[in-house]
Each structure stands twice: as C-alpha cells, then as structure tokens.
Amino acid sequence: MEISKGVEMLHLDYHGNVIHPILLKDQEMTILIDTGFPGQFEDLRVAMEKAGVSLDKLNAVILTHQDVDHIGNLPEILQTRGNTIKVYAHELDKPYIQGELPLIKDGHLDNPPKGTVNHTLLDGQELPFCSGIRVIHTPGHTPGHISLYLKESKTLIAGDSIYSVDGMLGGIHAPTTPDMNAAKLSLKKYADLDITSVICYHGGLSNVNVKDQIAELIQD
Numbered sequence: 001m002e003i004s005k006g007v008e009m010l011h012l013d014y015h016g017n018v019i020h021p022i023l024l025k026d027q028e029m030t031i032l033i034d035t036g037f038p039g040q041f042e043d044l045r046v047a048m049e050k051a052g053v054s055l056d057k058l059n060a061v062i063l064t065h066q067d068v069d070h071i072g073n074l075p076e077i078l079q080t081r082g083n084t085i086k087v088y089a090h091e092l093d094k095p096y097i098q099g100e101l102p103l104i105k106d107g108h109l110d111n112p113p114k115g116t117v118n119h120t121l122l123d124g125q126e127l128p129f130c131s132g133i134r135v136i137h138t139p140g141h142t143p144g145h146i147s148l149y150l151k152e153s154k155t156l157i158a159g160d161s162i163y164s165v166d167g168m169l170g171g172i173h174a175p176t177t178p179d180m181n182a183a184k185l186s187l188k189k190y191a192d193l194d195i196t197s198v199i200c201y202h203g204g205l206s207n208v209n210v211k212d213q214i215a216e217l218i219q220d
Contacts, residue, residue, distance in 0.1 A: 088120075168208070
C-alpha cells in the first residue's frame, strides 16, 4: 500500500497477526524498515516485489528495535545480500540484535535471529535518504526503540511505541512495554512534529486528525 511517493506499507500475516514493515525508496536508495517474524522471508520477498522492489535492490535495513517480529528475517536478508547492505539500529539495542545479549522479551529462544548492525543511530540524527529521515529515540518498549519521521511526507513511522486499531491510534501496548514511564515520555517527542500520517507496526496507517489523537495520548 503506497502511503505517499516512495513510501510503501507492507502487509505480512503471521498466523493472523498482521504486521507492517515499511519500504522507502528514491532514485538512489531502497530501505526496509523492520523485517517481520522468523520464517516470513518468502512472504517478505513477495510483498516487496508486489511493491515494485526486488530483494537484490535493497540497500539498507533500519530496525526500530530488537523484538523478534522486527528482526526475524535479518539473517536471511544478510545471507542473500551479503556485505553490501547497511543495517541501522540504536546503539542500546545493537548488542541484542547482534546476539551478544539475550533478547529482552525473547530470551528463552535457543537460536534467536541475529545479524551485524554496522551503523548505530542517535536521537535527532538526520539520515539524508528519501528526502530526509529523522531518528527519534523513543525508549519504553525496548531501551533502544526508535521512531522515524519522514520529513517530506510528514509521516511518522512509530514502530511499537504505539499501536492502532481501524485507523485510530490506540496508545501504548502495556503488556509488551517493560518501562511504561519511559514510553509515555517518549510520546511527548511527537508533539512538535508536523505529522499527517502515522504508521504503526501493529495496526497500520492512521491519517485522520493524528495531531489531535497524539495530543490525547500524551494527556492520558
């Protein structure tokens, strides 16, 4: 589903649990934001091709955080694309993604997905791709959770900082958020952004009065 020029929201179904990785593309770069659950590599490849991007054109992966439904297909992507691909994540989640520390919420897994993060991201950093991507450190769900603001389309990629239901923002998902205080503080970082659309990994697109919706969530 095309959200705006060069912004595609993918739709992956994992046993009824629908998630939304994002594809960003311009003339120079093709970037995948989050990779789906383990075992969804073929589904991801097909979804990308439907959006007009073959896997061999992928230049970079940005991981919003370490959870297994976000890093699940990183090993296969790296195996397919080799060392040519850039992998970005926040420095606080990097050791978990690389397998140096057990995943905070999936530490019971014997062989969790992992891969090398060769570029670390900082709060407020601006990536020069796809007309400008601002990194927003939004901890709470995990220590190194990030959101991404696409300046040209005024789109917020919220990761798991909030979820949505039927196009309306539902707030923070408390059962999967170890630090609710940090998560609530993180939402305040959205207040000053000029946002017209929000994409939640769980729930998808919300584009109706999102500024008002975010203001209400911050007040809660």
